[in-house]
Amino acid sequence: MEPFPQIPMLSYDVVVIGGGPAGMAAAVRAKELGLNVLLLDENDYLGGILPQCIHPGFGLHYYKEELTGPEFASRLARKLVELGVEYKTAARVLEIKNYSDLEKVVIFTSPSGVYQVWAKAIIYAAGARERHAFEIGITGDRVAGIYTAGEAQMLMDIYGVLPGKEIVIVGSGDVGLIMARRFALEGAKVKAVIELMPYPGGLARNVMILRDFDIPLYLSHKVVEVRGKGRVERVKVVKVDENLNEIPGSEFWIEADTLIISAGLVPSVKKLKKIGVEIDPATGGPVVNDRLETSVPGIFVAGNSLLINDLVDYVAEQGELAAEGAKEFIEKGGIESKKWIKVEKGENVRLLAPHYLSGEGDVYLYLRVSKPMEDVELRVPEIGKKMRLPVVKPAEMLRIKLKAEEIKNTEKLTVEVVKA
């Protein structure tokens, strides 16, 4: 069978799509497990978004020390090279085809041309994209000076361009807060961080940035309009009530030349949707089992394409797990389980993954709460598991390890976060 006789063909056990931390960790682990692996990345360099994250805060779990983004990326990349993992940069996947369980095709283009790669399994680690100004309902003029946080970061830290000097940031998630500091460090005036929710969206250590740099935070506010001629000149802010509805008469303008949108990330899964991978509306990523296999057998997913992570350490961990899944899939011709245990969201759980457990091994559950709470217990009532937590926030991903022997006799599991 060769549906594309016109273009060069390659063949591997597993193709990893995406050369960020999830993809690199997956490729390294796959190689260590003896698989014949090819990693594809669309950028000119490996690392995904990490090379532009020049701040520290990476690697505390994975490497047990605090690194910057480029340091974290280069460690993984070095390992990849040492092991002799094959990879291609400037290689963009155009299409994925799923012919049968052990016959998949990835078509990619690169400066040396378009290729087809036959593989037995695919690990998809293409990351996420940022929500942009139009998606969050900002009206007004379409002028220069409106950037997503990641785009501004790329301009500053990859290309050395300073976007502006009077900055308003939409969103107090980690990315928005880190960009607030980044602009302040370069001498720009960060005039406000505008947060829709009544609480900050980032990790506590990042919320500290606002105090350090004397940056006003407006909770329960949103930016609704931008005005300017060529460039942003001012932005309109409005207060919202507890149902997030705008409060009439509460509008005010802030003068600024730059508006940074940091309104959350969306897993990049369009190519998976096209081949029928089931998507969980809560995570925006695929529905997966405990090997991070999607609903299409042999397609595994890791990192921010699976769900939006707050720590790169978890992303790399997921990459390794997906590689182990791919190894098992290729060896046994499929991921088997005597029964799949469904994991359900209980009280104050907004999203979680994986969605199905085999009960045949230990597993990490990753979850986020809907609303902040203090003095709580994370409980899995069916198995009597409890974990005491002083505080939970939607910004912080919770991770809980379940042991195989704890879960193997259950039908389903519910995860809830309730008052202790």
Added chain:
Amino acid sequence: MKTKVAIIGAGISGASIARVLSKYENLEVHLIEKAPDVGWGVSKANTALIHGGYDDDPEKYPMRAKLCIRGNRLWHQWVKELEIPHVWNGALIVALKEEDFDELEKLLERGRQNGVPEMRLVDREEVFHLEPNLTREAIGALWVPIVGQIGPIPAVIALVENAVANGVKTHLETEVREIKVENGEVKGVETNNGFIEADIVINAAGLYADRIARMAGIDYFEIHPRKGEYWIFDDDVPGPKRVLFPTPTPISKGIVVTTEISGHLMIGPNAQDLPPEEKENLATTKEGLEQVWEGAKKLWPQLPPRSKVIRTFAGLRPEPTGGDFIIKAEEEVWGFINVAGIRSPGLTSAPAIAHEVAGIIENSLGIELKEKEKWNPYRKEITHFFMMRPEQANEAVKKNPAYGKIVCRCNNVSEGDILEAIERMKFIGVKTPSVDSVKFRTKATTGTCQGSFCRPKIIQLLAREYGVEPWKVTLKGKGSEIGIGDVKALLRGEEA
């Protein structure tokens, strides 16, 4: 001796006129545009429809009625010669109540009067055959198969490239300040870039046509802007196969629901009249966008969640006094031709307008037009990686590896596409590098992520090819620079 022609305005009208006039041996054509690139005025933001020509009353609006159907027919030929992206998918003007058929009957009759072929009324069963996901409230429709859609700015770009290849000279970032008239004859135009001598001045200045006319002493009309707002959705949102109109009311053609040529569901426009001085007011408004949403829902109830919006925008139609196109040689100033008030269906009518103007030059000004022996009617579309089959891409990559490298991941636009766009910008005289110039030629930055991944890379390519610092690259011309300096500029106490 050649007759010197200055066309003011490189929108769809000016560009079409330039192309048609480039056919003639005895004309020297200058196309003057104040923006950094062509097609950035009225032509930039509209519904992109090639209308059917059935709705303009020939009694009230004779020019519109005549030129719309002619324009439609000419576009069928022009899109082939110029390789302009297009689709001929037909339109349904949908009836939701029995009374609507009275209006549709009127349109059918008017269409016959205007010479529109193949129109007919269809019943409930056939309307769902033509458009299965239309609102269940629909009871029938007027079916107009000749309606289509094109890329309006790609069309202007194609026309100008073809015109330039046939000898037309462009003057971009050139603003007309004065029109020199002596003894009742035009002599040329004074601009910020000096004097351009002309025997014929054609005013195709869109929203500013009244201002330009006044420079020649002609003040019988005024142009006021009418704003329309639009929503565009991600390309995985299902849209209609046909262009869907509601049955028109006396005030409006109504809010259109369509899948535009790039495959995105698009809804709009509403109509809001602005005072004549608000010719730059392109701001979207919450109220206007909500109005469009409600209107579109009547035909297409399954509008996606708001998180599937990838862009909202507004456009301005130049509404003239009296409502009809003003296309004529002005008697009191010999050589001055107005092409003014080109509101909807201006895009459709443009090729016909251009031939009308050529006719005016011959008949009203008495200049016999001599065709060139070698006039090239053809223009090749820019290479689009996303249009190529893999083996074609590999052929292109052999010549230039940049064609294999994707810059815009949402729309699969390659570095080669972008470098070719920059070459073509330079070919027609674009002096200020802008992301929008690349966007309109390649579709980069118009996908799901709206450029947040690729814009910095495009800026790098523009900076390199134009030899400027990256922060001096603009989004859409001077005053919209990407940055204020290098990343340490403020710390050094400098600012670009």
